[in-house]
Amino acid sequence: MQIISPKKYTGFTLIELSLYVVIMGICVLAISSFLNLINNAKIKNRLIAEVEQQGDQISSIIRQNILASSGINIPLPGSTSATLSLSFLDINRNPTVFSTDATGNITMKIGTGQIINLNNNYVRAENLIFSNFSQINTPGNINSQYNLKMNGAETRGEYLYSQQFNLTTSRR
Amino acid sequence: MKAKLSQSTAKELSHINNKRAFALIDVILGASLFLIIVTFTVPSLLYGQESTRLSGQRQRAVVYAEEGLEAIRNLRDANFTNLSVGGPYGLATSSGFWTLSGTSTTNGEFTRQILIGNTGTDRLVATSTVTWKQNAQRNNSISLSTNFTNWGKTLSIPIEIIASASTPADSGTRGGPTATITPPAGLQIGDVVILIVNYRSSSGNISVLNTGGQTWTALSQVGSGTTNILRIFYAVYNGAWSANPSVTVGSGSTALTVVMHVLRNVDPVNILDVPQTAGSFSAPSGLRDVTIPGINTITDNALVLAVWATGDDNTWGIRTSGWANLGLAQYRNLSGSDSSISSAYKLIPLAGPTGDVVNRQLTLGGDAGRRAILAFKLKP
Numbered sequence: 001m002q003i004i005s006p007k008k009y010t011g012f013t014l015i016e017l018s019l020y021v022v023i024m025g026i027c028v029l030a031i032s033s034f035l036n037l038i039n040n041a042k043i044k045n046r047l048i049a050e051v052e053q054q055g056d057q058i059s060s061i062i063r064q065n066i067l068a069s070s071g072i073n074i075p076l077p078g079s080t081s082a083t084l085s086l087s088f089l090d091i092n093r094n095p096t097v098f099s100t101d102a103t104g105n106i107t108m109k110i111g112t113g114q115i116i117n118l119n120n121n122y123v124r125a126e127n128l129i130f131s132n133f134s135q136i137n138t139p140g141n142i143n144s145q146y147n148l149k150m151n152g153a154e155t156r157g158e159y160l161y162s163q164q165f166n167l168t169t170s171r172r
Numbered sequence: 173m174k175a176k177l178s179q180s181t182a183k184e185l186s187h188i189n190n191k192r193a194f195a196l197i198d199v200i201l202g203a204s205l206f207l208i209i210v211t212f213t214v215p216s217l218l219y220g221q222e223s224t225r226l227s228g229q230r231q232r233a234v235v236y237a238e239e240g241l242e243a244i245r246n247l248r249d250a251n252f253t254n255l256s257v258g259g260p261y262g263l264a265t266s267s268g269f270w271t272l273s274g275t276s277t278t279n280g281e282f283t284r285q286i287l288i289g290n291t292g293t294d295r296l297v298a299t300s301t302v303t304w305k306q307n308a309q310r311n312n313s314i315s316l317s318t319n320f321t322n323w324g325k326t327l328s329i330p331i332e333i334i335a336s337a338s339t340p341a342d343s344g345t346r347g348g349p350t351a352t353i354t355p356p357a358g359l360q361i362g363d364v365v366i367l368i369v370n371y372r373s374s375s376g377n378i379s380v381l382n383t384g385g386q387t388w389t390a391l392s393q394v395g396s397g398t399t400n401i402l403r404i405f406y407a408v409y410n411g412a413w414s415a416n417p418s419v420t421v422g423s424g425s426t427a428l429t430v431v432m433h434v435l436r437n438v439d440p441v442n443i444l445d446v447p448q449t450a451g452s453f454s455a456p457s458g459l460r461d462v463t464i465p466g467i468n469t470i471t472d473n474a475l476v477l478a479v480w481a482t483g484d485d486n487t488w489g490i491r492t493s494g495w496a497n498l499g500l501a502q503y504r505n506l507s508g509s510d511s512s513i514s515s516a517y518k519l520i521p522l523a524g525p526t527g528d529v530v531n532r533q534l535t536l537g538g539d540a541g542r543r544a545i546l547a548f549k550l551k552p
Contacts, residue, residue, distance in 0.1 A: 023199055027206070034210055041217040045224055052228030059235065078268030133243070135250030135269045141242060143265070163228065166279065168239035170246045 040158040047161045050122045051148045055165040058106055058118045058125075062144050065096055065108075066169040072140045075132040084130040084142065098144075100128045106146065124151045139171035226306065229281075230314070233302045236282050237316045240300030243270040244286065244320065248296075252322035255296055260285035281305065293472075293522070294322035330519055331475040331550055334358060334434040336499030343485070345507035348373070348428040350381055352418035356434060361411040364438040364548065369419050370481040371401045372427035372511040378403040378419055385414030389443075394450040395542040399483030400511055402542035404448065408440045427507040431515070433498050435475065438548045445474035445549035453480075453543050460537035461491060464545050466526040473550040476526045478516045482533070482541030485510035491530040494518050520547070 012020075062084070066072075070089045075081035088094040088111075097109045104124035105117040119125060128146040135141075149162035243263050247254040247270055254272070263286065264273035276285045287299045298320055303313040335356035340346040348371065355365070365386065369378045374397050380388045386407040395401040405419075419430055446467050453462050464478045477498065480488065485504040490497060498515040505511045520526055526547070533539060 027203065030203075030206060030210075034206075034214075037214060038217060041221055045217075045221045048221065048224045048228065052224065052231065055228075056231055131265070133246070133265045133268065133270050135246055135254075138246050138249035141246035141270065143239070163232075164280065165232065165235075166239065167235055168242045170242040170249070 044158045044161070047122075047150050047159065050120075051150070051161055051163050054119050054123050055146075055148050055163060058146075058148075059144070059165055059167040061108065061118055062098060063167060063169045065098075066140075066142055066171060069096070069171065072132060072134075072142060072171070075130055077132050077134045077136065077140075080129055080131040082128055082130070084144065098128075098130070100125055100146075104151075119148065122151055123148045133168075141168065141170045143168045229304065229306070230312070233282055233304055233312070233314050234316070236279060236284055237300040237302040237314055240277075240284050240286050240302075241298055241316055241318045244288075244298045244300075245318075246270050247272070248320045248322075249324075252294065252320075252325065255288055255298070255320065257288050257290045257296065259287040260301075261288070262286070291319065294325055296320045329437050330473050331438055331548060332436040333498060333517070334363060334436050336431065336433045338429065338431045338499070338503045340429065340505055340507075342500055342502065343504045343506055346428055346505055347425040347507045348376075348421045349423050349425065350418050350420040351428045351430045352382070352416050353430045353432050354416050355384070355413055355432060359409050359434055360436065361409060362436075362440050363409040364435045364440070364443060365407050365409050366433045366435065366477070367405040367417070367419065368431040368433070368479055368481070368513055368515060369403045369405070370427075370429045370431075370505070370511050370513045370542075371403075371421050371424070372399070372483050372505070372507075372509050373401060373421070373424050374398055376401060376421040376424050378421055380405055380417060381420040382415050382418040383407075384417035385412060386410060386417065388417075391448045391544070391546070392450060394544065395452060395481075398452060398542070399509075399540065400481055400542060402450070402479065402481040402544060404479065404544060404546070406443060408443065409434075426509060427505040427511045429503055429505040429511055429513055431499060431503050431513050433477075433515070435548060437551045438475070439551045442549050444546060445470050446476070446547035448544050448546040450542065450544035453541055455538050455540040456533060457538065460533040461530045462533065462541070462543070463528050463530045464543045466528045467545055467547060468525050469520045469523045469547050471549055472521060472523050474520050474523070474547040475550075476518050476520055476545065476547040478529050478531075479544045480514045480531050480541060481543075482512050482539040483509060484512060484536050484539040486512045486514075486533045486537055486539060487535045488512070488514035489532045489534045490516050491532050492528065494527075495529050 069086035071087040073085035073087050084098040086096045092111050099107050101107050106125045108116045126147050131143040133141050144167045147164050150159050260275050261272045262274035262277040264271050276283050281304045282302050284302045289297045291297050299317045301315045306312045337356045339351045339353040388405045388407045391404045393403040456462050488502045495516045495518045498517045502512050502514045
């Protein structure tokens with residue numbers, strides 16, 4: 001009876017076990033870092049989209065108002081201001097004022113109405129500045145500049161995205 | 173028995189072995205599949221993120237290009253002449269308002285150049301091109317164009333020819349030293365009155381004797397020492413003649429002719445667009461064509477006036493198309509040794525060369541004489 005008993009094959013050896021653990025470890029690590037990568041990409045993607053789209057939207061609202069206005073109250077030609085005040089023939093819209101509040105929202109106040117935030121809570125604006133670069137005796141030309149960035153104290157790379165927006169509009 | 177056992181064990185063994193081999197392959201297969209998925213997914217995720225950024229970048233480039241056109245619009249609103257055809261131009265705001273400056277403007281990653289092209293009178297096309305580096309290998313650019321017109325331009329009526337008069341009438345006689353002229357009817361305040369004086373003598377100084385209440389400007393006299401002397405005067409009519417104006421040569425009784433032309437809508441401040449170029453021409457041979465070399469007008473819609481004067485009673489005929497006689501084809505004076513004056517004009521819509529003008533001595537030709545050419549500026 002030199003034949004080896006089948007009993008010997010009922011369990012795994014230590015080497016086999018360690019091999020499995022190592023392979024499993026590698027798999028888990030790979031999958032988790034892959035998921036992490038996807039998550040970061042999702043965050044960053046959304047952040048970039050938020051900043052870019054909101055910047056575009058805010059710019060077009062400012063542009064529409066400048067085009068529809070009947071004049072520019074502030075800033076005066078040749079000067080700059082953190083506030084843009086436009087006059088309108090429509091008394092309900094006169095004046096329409098663009099500015100920033102203490103929390104970093106770009107705000108718009110139409111006539112005596114409520115103050116409206118032009119951006120949502122995901123982003124914050126800073127360095128909003130309006131420059132009146134009009135030549136004399138022209139309907140007027142306004143340059144608007146502001147930065148948008150992610151709202152929050154996160155300092156990780158995927159949460160950091162800041163973009164400067166620059167818009168120039170001539171009144172017709 | 174031995175053989176039987178050994179066979180079944182071998183079977184079992186091979187079964188176990190098969191199972192283990194399958195599990196390993198499974199792992200390798202799984203890992204490979206995972207790797208393949210990762211290889212395809214990660215770049216697409218990164219690319220998705222990059223494309224969002226790039227579309228934003230492109231959007232901002234468009235806005236930056238628009239800024240160029242908006243600035244050009246403001247410059248146009250201020251004054252159409254702020255825009256001169258050419259480029260590339262940059263823009264500056266250093267003085268507090270937009271000005272064309274340099275050959276390009278850079279803002280962060282974007283560089284903008286503006287080209288201004290001509291599409292006709294009072295029409296321009298401005299092209300704002302923004303270039304940026306998408307990455308180290310790839311340059312991107314977008315171009316926006318807008319047509320600009322000088323819609324705010326005040327249209328001015330072209331220079332009009334109102335009337336002409338002469339002393340003497342054509343083929344009349346009048347000798348020096350003075351000649352008085354009766355202004356034609358229908359003058360209005362601001363009209364420009366031109367006096368063309370031809371004196372059939374080699375010496376003498378032609379001057380205005382009686383101003384008639386007007387302020388006359390005398391242009392250089394030409395022809396001393398020759399058969400005849402030519403001089404042109406002009407004044408802006410102030411609304412009333414205090415007397416019929418007269419000219420004098422001091423002394424002398426040879427033929428003295430004064431021709432008066434009246435123009436309207438000439439700039440009363442800067443009357444002349446191009447100062448007078450005057451000289452003498454020698455007796456023409458052959459067909460007896462006398463050419464006055466063209467000049468270059470400086471402003472649009474100027475009226476260019478060319479004058480021929482001889483010491484003989486020639487008849488004249490203009491040979492250059494586009495030119496017409498101002499008043500009669502000729503004003504002859506048959507006093508003593510005769511003389512003649514012929515004048516022609518042309519409106520030059522766009523500032524530039526007027527071209528030469530040829531006037532032919534149709535009869536009694538082959539006479540030397542004096543010539544002058546000058547241009548009057550349209551009222552802005």
